[in-house]
Amino acid sequence: xxxxxxxxxxxxxxxxxxxxxxxxxxxxVYVKDHIIDINHTExxxxxxxxxxxxxxxxxxxxxxxxxxxxxxASCPYAKKVLEETDKYNDGKV
Numbered sequence: 816x817x818x819x820x821x822x823x824x825x826x827x828x829x830x831x832x833x834x835x836x837x838x839x840x841x842x843x844v845y846v847k848d849h850i851i852d853i854n855h856t857e858x859x860x861x862x863x864x865x866x867x868x869x870x871x872x873x874x875x876x877x878x879x880x881x882x883x884x885x886x887x888a889s890c891p892y893a894k895k896v897l898e899e900t901d902k903y904n905d906g907k908v
Contacts, residue, residue: 827845828842841875852889853893856871858869
């Protein structure tokens with residue numbers, strides 16, 4: 816499983832590739848200079864139940880921490896993960 820990051824003027828996302836096939840993604844948008852909003856998370860039905868969604872959320876949060884960016888979430892799944900997981904209680908989220 817390979818984790819990739821795409822950041823452009825059109826699209827910002829982290830996504831997972833398994834044997835050449837995209838199996839999940841987590842997209843985000845910049846809402847202000849140092850604030851991003853996770854607005855969508857999706858995992859292919861065949862790969863659910865493997866904590867891949869959380870792996871994508873981790874990637875976004877780690878990216879934000881390294882770049883001094885705060886994270887919010889309008890995606891219901893991401894919001895739930897961020898609120899219910901203690902490892903995100905560092906003031907960035």
